[in-house]
Amino acid sequence: MTERAAVKAALKTQAVETPSWAYGNSGTRFKVFAQQGVPRTPQEKLDDAAKVHEFTGVAPTVALHIPWDRVDDYAALARHAEDRGLRLGAINSNTFQDDDYRLGSVCHPDAAVRRKAVDHLLECVDIMDATGSKDLKLWFADGTNYPGQDDIRARQDRLAEALAEVYERLGDDQRMLLEYKLFEPAFYATDVPDWGTAYAHCLKLGPKAQVVVDTGHHAPGTNIEFIVATLLRERKLGGFDFNSRFYADDDLMVGAADPFQLFRIMYEVVRGGGLSGDVAFMLDQCHNVESKIPAIVRSVMNVQEATAKALLVDQDALGAAQQAGDVLGANAVLMDAFSTDVRPLLCEVREEMGLDPDPVKAYARSGWAEKIVGERVGGEQAGWGA
Amino acid sequence: MTERAAVKAALKTQAVETPSWAYGNSGTRFKVFAQQGVPRTPQEKLDDAAKVHEFTGVAPTVALHIPWDRVDDYAALARHAEDRGLRLGAINSNTFQDDDYRLGSVCHPDAAVRRKAVDHLLECVDIMDATGSKDLKLWFADGTNYPGQDDIRARQDRLAEALAEVYERLGDDQRMLLEYKLFEPAFYATDVPDWGTAYAHCLKLGPKAQVVVDTGHHAPGTNIEFIVATLLRERKLGGFDFNSRFYADDDLMVGAADPFQLFRIMYEVVRGGGLSGDVAFMLDQCHNVESKIPAIVRSVMNVQEATAKALLVDQDALGAAQQAGDVLGANAVLMDAFSTDVRPLLCEVREEMGLDPDPVKAYARSGWAEKIVGERVGGEQAGWGA
Amino acid sequence: MTERAAVKAALKTQAVETPSWAYGNSGTRFKVFAQQGVPRTPQEKLDDAAKVHEFTGVAPTVALHIPWDRVDDYAALARHAEDRGLRLGAINSNTFQDDDYRLGSVCHPDAAVRRKAVDHLLECVDIMDATGSKDLKLWFADGTNYPGQDDIRARQDRLAEALAEVYERLGDDQRMLLEYKLFEPAFYATDVPDWGTAYAHCLKLGPKAQVVVDTGHHAPGTNIEFIVATLLRERKLGGFDFNSRFYADDDLMVGAADPFQLFRIMYEVVRGGGLSGDVAFMLDQCHNVESKIPAIVRSVMNVQEATAKALLVDQDALGAAQQAGDVLGANAVLMDAFSTDVRPLLCEVREEMGLDPDPVKAYARSGWAEKIVGERVGGEQAGWGA
């Protein structure tokens, strides 16, 4: 197989998971701008996700968020997905929207609140059993707003205890993916603020506990690809929540704010053997002002383009220049790949997969947008508060 | 008058404006945790504000936010305030919560939306006429989320045109206070992102246009007291929106995150003659997880403590050390004032004003909290979405 | 002329000024790693700069730094440049390396130190007269390390007085370019920390005073292209000091850290008419670990590539999408230009200019690197401390 063929083969087997909530309404604390045609049910979210997969060919799974996607019959929901060529992906827990969670969930000073939160996490594993999902994705909004508000260390103890109970409940093929976030909604101390904290907990829990890197959850200046390389080296990289940011957790389309950073991240994924392993590539974005389905299509394409460029890096030339201490030469090898316009290559990949080479235009031509605007009238649109 | 007497005199005449919206519910994009006893009407917000003034003695005015505080009869609302020892303060406009404002208000590409936004601003001046408010405070959520989304420069032209029309409408004793903000809710480019932009617009508009410094609206590492000193030197500091932050626009209680910074800011205010002039000292905070009225009382006290320390700086000794190039000596003069425990001094001030020396405890003893929880049942609690 | 021809024509007339000091040794506070073949005199720096221009065709001027490039006969130095196809560019002042400047230069509390600093600035204008330089570039290291160390406002007064005296000395065709910087070497307050401060001073001085944007001198998260658009709109953008950064003022090769940002900046330059006007495009970089001349060649090429992409933006399509409020469509127009591989276009440009299409390889083949390593033996290598 030629190198170009190998790159294309890798791109054809890539899989990007889209999040059910990105199909619904979202916004900032100032305003949620509702859009026409937005899904009203988990099933309608899957219908939209099926369109993303239909036109990109590499988005076969959909992450659920409980309780936003709570249904009576998860097996039926899984069949709804399968009927549209999809599978259900990671189950995302929510321990931040109940009034009881004002001061935290698994780290709350009150044991009763912690019990309630852990029960929710266990329920999520039950749902995984029903949907066949492999991954439980845990993001905790826990933290404090004011110094002294609660005891930082005691909260770590409570967190460890909760995670241990949930870990025990996991099945043989199930994983716990622990996410970290610098701040928001907590504004003084977050209980899992950085990869080091997530890593330390996962290490104690065992091999089924892995770290998730949300690309928007770091302090300014953080070198994310270093974290990716390190977690892969430690065999603790469970997956990504992709999005992009200029400031805080902006949740813009992945690759929109800094495409070079996304390329560098994907290069470390390729370099560390993460492309063909168990790393989950998930989107976690908010499309506040732009059309949702086309934005998700565009995001999947951005991941593909960054991956294609990462695969095109001439690793032999790079290694030789690095070993020789040729700073400019090594940097140039990397930049050559980044400067390459990979869109023609991806058009080929899509055509070989039987897809339209331009997913954005193909979706626009499909009439789906007009159809859902016309049909999805009445009911309550899905959103974060749903 | 002794120096201590002069400091106390200055503290007795200080005025901190509290914002009506801080008495209502607020939260993050993830969740608004409602609290019991929260006001349901602008009148009830004023009732709460009256308590803050009753116990602190230095919070005589209340800022309104339109449309959150829209009433049929603003003169009656002003009388409601006066009956409780208050006056109505700045009128805050809102051009970010109507569906039309998804892509901006005064900077929107569509002239019809801009017209609507300007009309709202003009309505706010009408309200000022009715309430006797002197200040129109303008914060624009305008901006873009993605590079290329709109033309940065054309948006400045539109902004300038809108501001000019509103400026013309101002009465002789009215001012326009223009606020800047680095980001949020816009995540790529904000149309008034920094003090330089606000200053440039105000300079062209004329002397009634002044800049507002919101202490939470800067990039990490920004030296806010430098901006304060510079705007005072340029006679363009209109006022403050006080709050505090560790990360983004956290809107925590002023002085909670970095009391030393607040002291340095107040020192430049004192140094630049801003304490006795037209500078408006306003709070703009969100009490998401803590009790609202006590948090506002505490915030007013934090401003007082920082002001007291700033007033205690030995300016002669400081100037002498600075002129001598004595780095450590000059710094020590400033730190001496900061290290001083000014709480006893403020207790004296309060007692001389006929107040309880401990406003927090006095409020707690007053029974107001229990009263509003008991009485404010039913109706819709005030909040940002109201 | 076709659009492609117009783009090429613009690229052929572009001019990037290289800084004399980038050819010398540089480093961090921890270590300066000397390199072989580094120039020992201003003349040798020009010899190296001539090579950059020879292979890129768009680097015809060289900025000088006084006293690092002090010579007895500046007219002779200008002829040395002309003999090599170069002109002398901006004169950069240095008021930070004399022991007297420990606490500042033009802002120093001691009038004698201020006098010395202003005299140096006036000397720089004398040198401009001798070299035919049009621009006096002013960067002040002035500032304070500790709160209270000196009076922020008094320092502004001293700064304004010094600038006014130097402004008066400028000839009809000469400009003063005022640079701003957030921090370093001052660590508490810098006397010209942001574009707003530089703008306010330049506005008062007059039309010959303009602001310089050093791309590495901003707080994290600052939207630099917004500043560029704003300064162009205000007719106050004098020029750029190009470099790139991940953290502080890293002074890496321009375009190395965030090529998308450089493209967005160049797009605003094109959009605002800055490409064909008086805006000076200068490099200001440190090549601490990489070979200097190739790094400068690469940097010039990076500016060219960003400019080419900016010129390729379909402005009609962009404007139409922006006016229509088509967020994704407008962003896609911009991204199309950025995703384009412009290296073939630039190869054409170079060939049409009679240059080798690959400046890096052409320089490597030229034998210059080996020649200077062999010949420049003995003497003292140029560096910041020279």
Added chain:
Amino acid sequence: MTERAAVKAALKTQAVETPSWAYGNSGTRFKVFAQQGVPRTPQEKLDDAAKVHEFTGVAPTVALHIPWDRVDDYAALARHAEDRGLRLGAINSNTFQDDDYRLGSVCHPDAAVRRKAVDHLLECVDIMDATGSKDLKLWFADGTNYPGQDDIRARQDRLAEALAEVYERLGDDQRMLLEYKLFEPAFYATDVPDWGTAYAHCLKLGPKAQVVVDTGHHAPGTNIEFIVATLLRERKLGGFDFNSRFYADDDLMVGAADPFQLFRIMYEVVRGGGLSGDVAFMLDQCHNVESKIPAIVRSVMNVQEATAKALLVDQDALGAAQQAGDVLGANAVLMDAFSTDVRPLLCEVREEMGLDPDPVKAYARSGWAEKIVGERVGGEQAGWGA
């Protein structure tokens, strides 16, 4: 023992280690401003350090930096210290100032350079044996300036190998303290950029490997006290390098930039049992523009004041408020301690220790400053390049 007596007892046994290099000249990449009277030898640095201990009573040890403090006879140097009431503290290695280390030391792609670096580290352990030092403090300037310059993951492998060899060499009572730093002098990727990386390496090495927290080495917004609490919980906090910062690694006097942060850090130390254990409290500062010995005295006092306030926190009241979910109440308990003026308490402590209550004035009166200016003439002043 009353609570106040207990606080005083704790303060009397506190120990802050001062760094030999802070007594010498230091600066930025722009300029080192030499000061009169600066030591020329390691012995003279110890003489100055003895003065700091004489007047503060809590600075009994001095950290050395090799090769800056290289001497022929370390046992004699230790005796020189003992004769002045001091002990030699941590040995700090230097693998960043040899020309061979341009591309790194223990992470360098060339095995010969790595060997040289490891040999230096082993030499440092030899010196520890001679001086009786317990701690080897490792800070690596290793990293890369450009993406692609070297392989991030391979560098981690090399780092792990080097650390393992040095760890093996440690004696029973010796520790390895591994420091992390976000950036500088490397500007793209640092090989030990954060506490997570340092922790992961220390965990694999064993109990004698511990993490050092330099308070100036974090990304903006990082909650340092969280890291302190977490490392204490993990029994991996080896010590501190104290200093303060507004921007990058400014190396200002500890407590100068954010005294509230220092207090929060010391509170977590007290809370986590770190005050009476093996945690090393070291200064690592640069006194670029201020007098060095008085600045170090002031820094030691700042640590004392923060510690005193941390010890004064009413832990029972705090715990009760935290458990009750009383956000404002818990915060108020913490703030009460911070607002307290602890200078009178520390005067008492000093008087009970037989010291002058005002170390700054006592040092000024001692004549030492004049003495060293008069006597230390000729020779070469100590500095980073020495």
